[in-house]
Amino acid sequence: MSGHGDPIPMTSRKAGPLTGEARVPGDKSISHRALILGALAVGETRITGLLEGEDVLGTAAAMRAFGADVARLGEGEWRVHGVGVGGFAEPEDVIDCGNAGTGVRLIMGAMATSPITATFTGDASLRARPMARITDPLALFGAQAVGRAGGRLPMTIVGAAEPVPVRYVTPVPSAQVKSAVLLAGLNAPGQTVVIEKEATRDHTERMLAGFGAEIGVEETAEGRVITLTGQPELMPLSIAVPRDPSSAAFPVCAALIVEGSDVLVPNIGLNPTRAGLFETLREMGADLTYENPREEGGEPVADLRARYSPNMKGIRVPPERAASMIDEYPVLSVVAAFAEGKTEMVGVKELRVKESDRIDAMARGLEANGVTVEEGPDFMVVQGMGPGGVPGGGTAAARLDHRIAMSFMVLGMAAQKAVSVDDGSPIATSFPGFEPLMAGLGARIERANR
Numbered sequence: 516m517s518g519h520g521d522p523i524p525m526t527s528r529k530a531g532p533l534t535g536e537a538r539v540p541g542d543k544s545i546s547h548r549a550l551i552l553g554a555l556a557v558g559e560t561r562i563t564g565l566l567e568g569e570d571v572l573g574t575a576a577a578m579r580a581f582g583a584d585v586a587r588l589g590e591g592e593w594r595v596h597g598v599g600v601g602g603f604a605e606p607e608d609v610i611d612c613g614n615a616g617t618g619v620r621l622i623m624g625a626m627a628t629s630p631i632t633a634t635f636t637g638d639a640s641l642r643a644r645p646m647a648r649i650t651d652p653l654a655l656f657g658a659q660a661v662g663r664a665g666g667r668l669p670m671t672i673v674g675a676a677e678p679v680p681v682r683y684v685t686p687v688p689s690a691q692v693k694s695a696v697l698l699a700g701l702n703a704p705g706q707t708v709v710i711e712k713e714a715t716r717d718h719t720e721r722m723l724a725g726f727g728a729e730i731g732v733e734e735t736a737e738g739r740v741i742t743l744t745g746q747p748e749l750m751p752l753s754i755a756v757p758r759d760p761s762s763a764a765f766p767v768c769a770a771l772i773v774e775g776s777d778v779l780v781p782n783i784g785l786n787p788t789r790a791g792l793f794e795t796l797r798e799m800g801a802d803l804t805y806e807n808p809r810e811e812g813g814e815p816v817a818d819l820r821a822r823y824s825p826n827m828k829g830i831r832v833p834p835e836r837a838a839s840m841i842d843e844y845p846v847l848s849v850v851a852a853f854a855e856g857k858t859e860m861v862g863v864k865e866l867r868v869k870e871s872d873r874i875d876a877m878a879r880g881l882e883a884n885g886v887t888v889e890e891g892p893d894f895m896v897v898q899g900m901g902p903g904g905v906p907g908g909g910t911a912a913a914r915l916d917h918r919i920a921m922s923f924m925v926l927g928m929a930a931q932k933a934v935s936v937d938d939g940s941p942i943a944t945s946f947p948g949f950e951p952l953m954a955g956l957g958a959r960i961e962r963a964n965r
């Protein structure tokens with residue numbers, strides 16, 4: 516998994532209106548967690564709607580390597596027979612998490628308080644990403660980590676044989692850090708406490724409660740205080756994974772900028788810790804509505820309806836909203852190019868340590884397509900050119916980053932000239948079926964035709 520095949524250049528051209536229903540795949544964050552917690556429960560967990568993208572398939576393979584019985588029963592339908600908290604076996608080989616930051620970081624947390632050793636690697640993108648943010652708190656439990664310079668993969672974690680519980684204030688707003696600490700805390704005696712100053716996605720907390728762990732969340736002056744009682748017996752669960760709002764962002768944003776469009780994106784998870792993009796788009800003047808709001812499997816969901824919105828205005832996106840839309844800034848910067856005026860994205864330095872440096876990747880790619888972007892260490896400002904105003908005609912480097920590749924394909928759907936990316940292959944990490952889904956709405960994406 517850590518090698519990528521040949522690059523797949525892709526080109527997206529202006530098409531007619533986008534119409535119809537976009538059934539996007541299952542939520543990536545929830546899918547990783549369902550497999551990992553299923554592997555730590557006693558008995559059989561059933562999952563439907565699992566995202567069968569490369570990132571999540573990597574986590575499924577890893578759970579097998581740690582001793583769980585993981586089987587695919589049908590499309591999106593999986594069974595995990597768990598080994599119980601503390602029951603992980605030592606993997607016989609290196610764990611390759613491919614492109615998945617969430618996969619590797621959560622799994623490191625989950626194994627760090629067991630008396631086993633595991634070595635982790637990934638693709639060139641993952642090997643460049645910081646892991647000290649995970650291994651620092653894991654060291655407090657008693658785990659040891661040896662990796663490459665700067666805390667990079669490949670990295671070996673020697674799990675703590677006699678873990679102690681931890682109280683940890685997360686130094687960066689990161690659900691991956693929070694989740695790694697909570698998963699490690701599962702096999703430590705006593706109470707593990709994680710404090711986050713800014714709320715990040717809370718799927719781990721919700722799912723731990725669902726599996727029967729004793730977990731409490733308190734909002735205090737210090738921040739969100741999460742307290743987990745260690746060494747529970749997790750009960751297996753039936754999990755229906757909602758569709759991914761981060762994937763829904765692509766057809767939604769495309770519909771807003773392509774003239775005459777009207778797209779329905781059904782059954783999207785609208786957990787408030789994930790829905791910041793949609794709030795931002797509505798503030799910009801997007802015609803975006805939530806239909807049929809309901810609750811499914813402990814998560815709020817609704818059907819999203821997005822219609823062409825020629826009157827969008829640039830806004831300053833509040834920094835406190837960043838965590839709830841962190842993966843959506845690339846595609847927001849595309850929509851911003853079609854709005855009137857500036858869109859300011861501030862407090863977003865975490866974008867620099869994702870699958871790529873997403874501020875740099877978007878700024879360079881937008882510039883190549885005639886859009887003016889200002890950037891700094893933790894901000895990006897896109898100068899809107901209004902509907903129909905984006906020249907296009909450029910090629911963007913995807914940098915092994917699925918969200919960069921998909922964002923530029925969306926740009927090409929409304930720009931004056933076609934937009935290309937050098938490699939669309941990373942799209943399969945989170946959104947298998949992106950091209951046929953977009954084509955079904957009326958988009959024109961072609962492979963290797965620059």
Ligand SMILES: O=C(O)C1=C[C@@H](OP(=O)(O)O)[C@@H](O)[C@H](O)C1
Nearest residue numbers: 544617688689690691692841842
């Ligand atoms: O916990 C998760 O599932 C995720 C957390 C976020 O990363 P950080 O924790 O690094 O902010 C996000 O960017 C990633 O796509 C998924």
Ligand SMILES: C=C(OP(=O)(O)O)C(=O)O
Nearest residue numbers: 614615616617618842869
């Ligand atoms: C940042 C992302 O994922 P990960 O950190 O899991 O690689 C993402 O999907 O945008």
